[in-house]
Amino acid sequence: MLELTExxxxxxxxxxxxxxxxxxxxxxxxxxxxxxxxxxxxxxxxRCADTARSYRGLLAETASGGNQLVKEAxxxxxxxxxxxxxxxxxxxxxxxxxxxxxxxxxxxxxxxALAATAYVPATAGKVSPSYRLQMAxxxxxxxxxxxxxxxxxxxxxxxxxxxxxxxxIGGQHVxxx
Numbered sequence: 001m002l003e004l005t006e007x008x009x010x011x012x013x014x015x016x017x018x019x020x021x022x023x024x025x026x027x028x029x030x031x032x033x034x035x036x037x038x039x040x041x042x043x044x045x046x047r048c049a050d051t052a053r054s055y056r057g058l059l060a061e062t063a064s065g066g067n068q069l070v071k072e073a074x075x076x077x078x079x080x081x082x083x084x085x086x087x088x089x090x091x092x093x094x095x096x097x098x099x100x101x102x103x104x105x106x107x108x109x110x111x112x113a114l115a116a117t118a119y120v121p122a123t124a125g126k127v128s129p130s131y132r133l134q135m136a137x138x139x140x141x142x143x144x145x146x147x148x149x150x151x152x153x154x155x156x157x158x159x160x161x162x163x164x165x166x167x168x169i170g171g172q173h174v175x176x177x
Contacts, residue, residue, distance in 0.1 A: 052099040097153040104146035111139040
């Protein structure tokens with residue numbers, strides 16, 4: 001996704017410092033923070049409000065089982081996925097939907113992993129049928145939402161017209177306008 005400039009990163013640090021002051025109980029800091037956010041560049045505001053990134057981080061932490069390599073690989077794969085799905089010059093809606101698909105991919109993978117633990121020999125006899133049923137429902141719900149997000153993104157991109165046609169020539173993806 002979008003990389004921030006050095007100035008934008010500095011602004012984020014300033015905003016975080018104000019947020020820390022506000023959380024620390026400074027009554028004026030909240031007003032200063034609100035004003036500072038309003039005066040910030042749209043890219044800074046978007047990055048500060050990027051809940052999809054935070055959400056994926058929490059899910060990746062759980063799915064990785066504490067393995068930092070796995071966690072970072074999940075985060076990077078989901079970031080790349082969101083960028084690839086959004087395509088070149090995405091609209092705001094396409095960006096939001098691509099982030100949603102990437103986040104739901106992480107959730108779906110996590111649900112698959114959690115459901116699989118019920119079949120590990122060490123836990124197989126300790127997992128109740130009601131737990132397995134609940135896990136299957138959660139897994140099904142996550143998968144249904146994931147597929148719906150993919151479908152919605154595809155519909156939005158289709159509405160945008162044929163300018164997004166991608167052709168595979170000799171193993172290379174080429175965008176054709």
